[in-house]
Amino acid sequence: MTETFTPTRPIWCAGCGDFGVLEALITALDELQIPVHDRMFIAGIGCSGSLQNYLSCYGYHALHGRVLPTATGVKLANPQLTVVGVGGDGDGYAIGGGHLMHSFKRNPGVTYIVMNNGTYGLTKGQASPTSVTGFQGNTEEDLDPIMLGLSIPGSTFLARGYSGHPAQLLQLTLAALRHTAAGQGLSYLEVLSPCVTYNDTYREWRTGVFNIDSEDGYDPGNRAGAFERMSELREQGRLPLGLIYQGERPALESLALNPEFAAPARQDLNDPGLAAGYREAMQSFIR
Amino acid sequence: MSGSKPRLEDLSIIVSGQGGDGSLTVINILADVLRSVGMRAYTERDVLSRIKGGIVAATLRACHDERLCIGSQIDLIVVFDLFAIRKQAHRLNDRSIVIYDSSGGGLPDDSGVPEGARVIGIPFSRHAVRMFRSDIYKNSISSAVVGRLIGLNDDDMRAAFEKRFGRRGAEALKYNLDALAVGHELADEVGLAADEGLYEIVSADSKPHMLITGNEAVAFGFVVAGGRFFAGYPITPSTDIMEWLQKWLPRFGGVVRQPEDELSVINMAIGAALTGTRTMVATSGPGLSLMQEGIGQLGMAEIPLVVVDSQRSGPSTGMPTKPEQSDINLLVYGGHGDFPRIVLAPGTPQECFHITVKACNLAEKYQLPVFIALDQGLSQNLATIDPIDEGQVVVERGKRLDAESLAGMAVYKRYAFSKDGVSAFAPPGTPGGMSLVTGNEHDEFGQVSTDPGNRTRMMQKRQSKLQSMQADLPRAVTHGVETADIGFVGIGMTHGVILEAMDILAARGVPTQYHQLQTLWPMLDETPDFTRGCPCVFVVEYNATGQLARLIVAHGGEEAHIESVLIYDGVPLRAEDLVQKVIERMDSRRHKAA
Numbered sequence: 077m078t079e080t081f082t083p084t085r086p087i088w089c090a091g092c093g094d095f096g097v098l099e100a101l102i103t104a105l106d107e108l109q110i111p112v113h114d115r116m117f118i119a120g121i122g123c124s125g126s127l128q129n130y131l132s133c134y135g136y137h138a139l140h141g142r143v144l145p146t147a148t149g150v151k152l153a154n155p156q157l158t159v160v161g162v163g164g165d166g167d168g169y170a171i172g173g174g175h176l177m178h179s180f181k182r183n184p185g186v187t188y189i190v191m192n193n194g195t196y197g198l199t200k201g202q203a204s205p206t207s208v209t210g211f212q213g214n215t216e217e218d219l220d221p222i223m224l225g226l227s228i229p230g231s232t233f234l235a236r237g238y239s240g241h242p243a244q245l246l247q248l249t250l251a252a253l254r255h256t257a258a259g260q261g262l263s264y265l266e267v268l269s270p271c272v273t274y275n276d277t278y279r280e281w282r283t284g285v286f287n288i289d290s291e292d293g294y295d296p297g298n299r300a301g302a303f304e305r306m307s308e309l310r311e312q313g314r315l316p317l318g319l320i321y322q323g324e325r326p327a328l329e330s331l332a333l334n335p336e337f338a339a340p341a342r343q344d345l346n347d348p349g350l351a352a353g354y355r356e357a358m359q360s361f362i363r
Numbered sequence: 364m365s366g367s368k369p370r371l372e373d374l375s376i377i378v379s380g381q382g383g384d385g386s387l388t389v390i391n392i393l394a395d396v397l398r399s400v401g402m403r404a405y406t407e408r409d410v411l412s413r414i415k416g417g418i419v420a421a422t423l424r425a426c427h428d429e430r431l432c433i434g435s436q437i438d439l440i441v442v443f444d445l446f447a448i449r450k451q452a453h454r455l456n457d458r459s460i461v462i463y464d465s466s467g468g469g470l471p472d473d474s475g476v477p478e479g480a481r482v483i484g485i486p487f488s489r490h491a492v493r494m495f496r497s498d499i500y501k502n503s504i505s506s507a508v509v510g511r512l513i514g515l516n517d518d519d520m521r522a523a524f525e526k527r528f529g530r531r532g533a534e535a536l537k538y539n540l541d542a543l544a545v546g547h548e549l550a551d552e553v554g555l556a557a558d559e560g561l562y563e564i565v566s567a568d569s570k571p572h573m574l575i576t577g578n579e580a581v582a583f584g585f586v587v588a589g590g591r592f593f594a595g596y597p598i599t600p601s602t603d604i605m606e607w608l609q610k611w612l613p614r615f616g617g618v619v620r621q622p623e624d625e626l627s628v629i630n631m632a633i634g635a636a637l638t639g640t641r642t643m644v645a646t647s648g649p650g651l652s653l654m655q656e657g658i659g660q661l662g663m664a665e666i667p668l669v670v671v672d673s674q675r676s677g678p679s680t681g682m683p684t685k686p687e688q689s690d691i692n693l694l695v696y697g698g699h700g701d702f703p704r705i706v707l708a709p710g711t712p713q714e715c716f717h718i719t720v721k722a723c724n725l726a727e728k729y730q731l732p733v734f735i736a737l738d739q740g741l742s743q744n745l746a747t748i749d750p751i752d753e754g755q756v757v758v759e760r761g762k763r764l765d766a767e768s769l770a771g772m773a774v775y776k777r778y779a780f781s782k783d784g785v786s787a788f789a790p791p792g793t794p795g796g797m798s799l800v801t802g803n804e805h806d807e808f809g810q811v812s813t814d815p816g817n818r819t820r821m822m823q824k825r826q827s828k829l830q831s832m833q834a835d836l837p838r839a840v841t842h843g844v845e846t847a848d849i850g851f852v853g854i855g856m857t858h859g860v861i862l863e864a865m866d867i868l869a870a871r872g873v874p875t876q877y878h879q880l881q882t883l884w885p886m887l888d889e890t891p892d893f894t895r896g897c898p899c900v901f902v903v904e905y906n907a908t909g910q911l912a913r914l915i916v917a918h919g920g921e922e923a924h925i926e927s928v929l930i931y932d933g934v935p936l937r938a939e940d941l942v943q944k945v946i947e948r949m950d951s952r953r954h955k956a957a
Contacts, residue, residue: 078795079774081808113794118634129799129810134791136637137801137811139660142630145622149634149642150791152618153592157638157792178623337616341638341790345589345758350615354587354753357611361573361583362750363526 083130087123093269094124094191096239097249101160101189102131104249108257110158118147120163120172123198124191124269127162138163141172148184148328154341155329158253161188166196169205169219176221180231183261185327187252190221190264193271201274211275220310222320225264226303233263234302234321238285239270240278244317251319261327268315281315289318296322371402371562374425374513375434378505379451380443380464383415385502389441390421391745392506396515396523397425398574398747401566405859406745407433407935412599412683418447425513427565431711431746431859435939439512441505443487448474455480462508464488464501483508485549491542500542507546508553514560517547572747573712577737578645580712580751581671582607584719585643587753590669591617592635592642594628596650599683600739601673604645625650629657636666637800639763639790641723645671648690649680655698658732660802662702662825665778665786667726667761669719671735673742674855674905676933685933686739688855689906694734695884695914703784703828705729706884707837708736710858713748715741718881720756721837728761728835729828730785736883738905740856740935762787769795776807780820784827829885837881839889844874849945850897851877852890854911856935857903863938868945875945883914891919899952900924901945907931926952 088094105115117128121140128135134157138146143161151159168176168190179188194211196202203214206221225234233255237245245267252263268285270277286309288294295301302321309316333339376393378386387408394404403426411417422433437454441462448463452475455461461476465484476482485508487501494500503524510520520543528539547557575583582604585593593612595605609619622631628644636642646654651672661668674690676682694706705725709718715737722733764787769775777798779786786807789796799809804821806812843851843865851861858879865875878893878900894900894915902912902925909927916922926948930936 078769078772080776080795080797081799081810084810111794112797114792116637116791126811132797134797135799135801135809136664137799137803138633139630139656139802142626142633142657145627145630146634146637148620148622149592149594149631149636150638151634152620152631153635153638153640153642154790154792174623175627178627182622332618332620334613334616340591340616340618340635340640341792343589343591343616345591345641345760351754353615354756357583357586358573358751358753361575361579362571 083132086130087126089273091272092123093193093239093267094127096242096245097189097191097267097269098127098130100242100246100249103246104253107250108253114156114158116150116157116159118143118150118159118161120167122164122167122196124162124164125167141167141170141175143167143172144175144179144186144188147186147188148179148182151185152329152332152340154339155185155333156339158257159186161186163190165190165192165194165206166204169221173205177224177228179262180225180228180264183230183232183325183328185256185259185261185329187256187263187265190266191269192266193269193275194218194277195271195275197271197274220306221266223303223306226299226306226321230325231264231321232261232323232325235264235319236266236268236317238268238281238317240282241317244287244289248319255322259327259330261325284313284315285317286314287318288316288320296320299323368514368561368563370427371425371514371564372427373430373434374438374562375436376423376425376439376441376509377420377437377451378441379418379420379447381415382411382413382417382419384443385499386419386421386443389502389506389509390423392523392527393509394423394745395527395574396510396519398572399523400515400519400564402427402564403429403572403747404574404745405430405432405747407740408743410684418444418450420447420451430863432863432938433935435937439509441509443501445471445474448476452476460512462505462512483553485553490545490549494545495538495542500538503539503542504546504549507543508550508555511547511550511555511557512560514562514564517557571750573750574745574747575712576603576743576745577709577712577715577741578603578673578743579607580715581645581719581735581737582611584716585669585723586611586615586617587756588641588720588723589758590641590643590723591615592632592640593617593644594620594622594631595645596621596625596628598647598650600675600742601645601647601671603743604671625653629654632668633657633660633666636668637791639788641727643669643671645673647673647675648677648693651690651693651697659698659700659702661732662698662704663700663802664800665730665825666800667730669722669726669733669735671737673737673739675739676931682933684739686856686935687905687931688738689910689931691736691883691906691910691914694736701822701826702731703825704732704734704884705832705836705882706734706736708854708880708883709741710855710879711748712746713751714881716751718837724759725832725835728759728785729832730761730788731828736854738855744856761785764789764793764796766794769793777809778805778807778821780807780824783831784824785831833887836885836887838887839881840879841876842879843876845876847874847876848898849873849875849949850893850900851875851903852880852893852900852911852915853903854880854883857905860936860938860941861903864941864945867938867942886914886918890915894920894924898924899926899949901926901928903928903936903941905930
């Protein structure tokens with residue numbers, strides 16, 4: 077076996093919620109038997125954006141906020157890869173917030189996991205888009221990206237987990253990867269992942285979370301119902317966990333790629349069979 | 364028919380009216396007919412950043428020999444709007460012919476048309492509305508009149524119409540053919556009979572020419588070079604590249620995406636490039652400014668990407684439809700930190716094709732961003748060129764590893780130090796090639812590192828590509844008399860103008876030479892050498908600060924030999940104007956010397 081890079085020990089603080097996400101991902105990818113060379117991780121900037129260094133994969137450390145467009149480019153060029161985007165709330169909701177909306181609409185075959193700790197930990201604790209009002213002088217309302225996702229008709233998989241509930245987090249991670257593997261497009265999983273150093277929310281979240289998975293009669297296939305329930309829970313100051321919405325819509329790559337050809341990354345560019353088409357393109361400037 | 368008629372050698376036609384009048388359509392139809400009968404054609408557009416209204420113009424030069432610019436004088440003008448004639452009158456002379464839309468009355472006394480010019484009034488608009496209930500058919504009607512006037516065969520005109528409008532459905536074709544027939548009747552009425560045109564059209568050679576813009580040639584080159592992923596955001600004047608690829612790339616299994624902004628464009632392209640797919644983006648100055656962070660990422664993480672910049676007038680939003688070459692500094696120096704890059708500059712559609720192929724190969728071989736510097740003129744002006752031999756294209760993929768070659772290696776390091784600065788690439792999905800790619804400084808495995816020794820070596824590794832690529836970079840093309848005391852340097856849309864100015868000067872007994880750069884960065888020694896060897900070098904460029912001249916001087920060019928010719932008013936330079944500037948500057952130099 078060829079020696080490649082050795083996954084290192086995480087740089088995260090002891091007790092960081094991101095450990096739970098890493099553990100869930102390693103377990104889920106193994107359980108789904110995805111070979112390490114078919115795993116492509118696209119990571120953002122921030123503490124969570126170093127996750128790709130801690131497991132065996134093809135890893136890419138994206139520019140700040142650009143996880144989703146990058147991951148979309150990867151998937152379109154080579155749909156055989158299992159593409160997982162990882163990053164934090166600053167990366168995904170602030171500097172990269174515009175891409176989130178368009179990615180819901182676009183529905184690429186990517187699993188996107190946002191480790192939400194409500195702060196910018198790596199730069200020492202500034203307010204982020206999901207910080208509650210009052211945190212570090214924050215005068216803005218916190219953003220609920222699940223409700224944003226529900227409001228965009230193209231979204232197909234919206235879930236929220238919590239590092240403090242590892243069993244449910246593993247199930248949600250598996251469900252997200254399976255949704256995308258089944259050709260249903262973007263699976264979006266937000267994980268409440270406390271920053272023990274700058275915004276230790278374990279205590280608030282332990283009592284504040286609400287497990288929608290175990291609520292009788294909740295239907296994750298009903299977008300309007302999901303939106304209504306999310307609004308109610310928010311009014312009550314609760315944080316819903318679980319599979320919040322799952323719909324059906326073909327993934328972007330199944331609509332954007334020409335099925336008569338190998339995927340862009342897998343084409344033989346020196347195939348002599350291409351010559352006739354090139355000649356036709358040339359002739360189009362003469363005829 | 365008539366042996367006494369002059370042969371069509373060189374004719375410049377301008378069609379002008381309000382935006383939306385279809386001036387560009389008339390010119391494009393005529394260019395296509397001229398191409399089909401073996402003449403050379405070159406067109407230029409003078410449009411505004413609005414969908415309709417304002418005075419716009421399209422110009423066509425029909426030549427027996429190749430000319431890649433518009434002539435200094437206008438021989439024939441077609442105007443749909445009386446304001447248009449006032450705007451263009453200064454370019455007419457007493458031999459010019461004016462055809463105007465007389466639907467609203469005769470030409471006013473203060474039209475500015477020179478005395479002696481032949482003036483023909485035809486109520487195009489009135490006929491169009493009466494016959495077809497739509498003003499827009501005046502462009503088909505007027506095309507017929509112009510065709511008659513210059514001596515194009517009615518059948519050739521009809522064939523061009525069938526080709527152009529046939530694509531738009533049977534009804535569009537019928538109405539436009541009817542409009543053509545109306546135009547021919549109106550031509551008969553004003554005494555422009557068939558076979559009695561001004562010129563005899565003799566084809567230059569029998570082989571068919573391509574009619575193509577620089578943008579189209581770049582897009583075509585990308586496909587043939589194996590490009591399979593393109594992302595873009597609409598921006599004048601680069602958008603045609605995306606539009607051509609939207610039509611053609613899927614036919615080869617490629618993908619074209621138009622995401623939400625240029626940040627998404629460059630990062631989506633990076634994603635595709637990470638998989639080993641040949642990828643390109645195209646934009647103009649404002650978009651390139653937004654992409655800068657991504658450009659640095661390409662340099663640092665060693666990702667191959669071709670970036671096309673179709674330059675327009677800046678700064679900021681500037682004049683979006685007007686030409687400039689004022690992104691040279693951004694192309695060469697843009698982005699934070701130090702990283703290697705290549706900047707190439709074609710001057711003709713033919714070169715656009717070949718340079719794009721070259722750019723794709725260089726990007727993959729050296730794993731870095733390769734820019735193609737275009738400008739509005741080169742991007743959008745249509746020209747006839749000899750057919751491109753696309754079968755000769757060679758795809759060079761650089762150091763790529765597959766599972767088999769990896770299996771034979773004890774260890775794989777994505778950023779392994781190497782003599783030429785390039786490390787082998789294993790596309791994601793290849794067993795045994797797992798790697799970390801990052802914009803952080805990293806060690807050979809791609810692990811983040813701030814070790815000073817590693818940092819120094821990694822920086823040197825990346826920078827060393829600038830040396831190892833030298834033999835691979837396109838050399839300047841030289842034209843004219845090698846020993847001449849007057850030289851020119853230029854890129855992009857200055858090319859055709861410089862060549863014509865050289866011909867005019869040669870005819871007046873003034874020999875000149877011309878160093879047409881192909882590689883702007885890294886600057887090859889040949890360019891500063893040229894300015895040292897030639898006592899007076901006119902560096903012609905479309906910007907206010909002499910960005911190209913400064914770049915040459917910064918690399919050892921002889922400042923005292925350089926005369927900067929700077930254009931930044933948004934108006935394309937004409938050869939006669941350049942000749943005038945050369946003569947004035949030479950006189951003033953002689954004056955100073957004496």
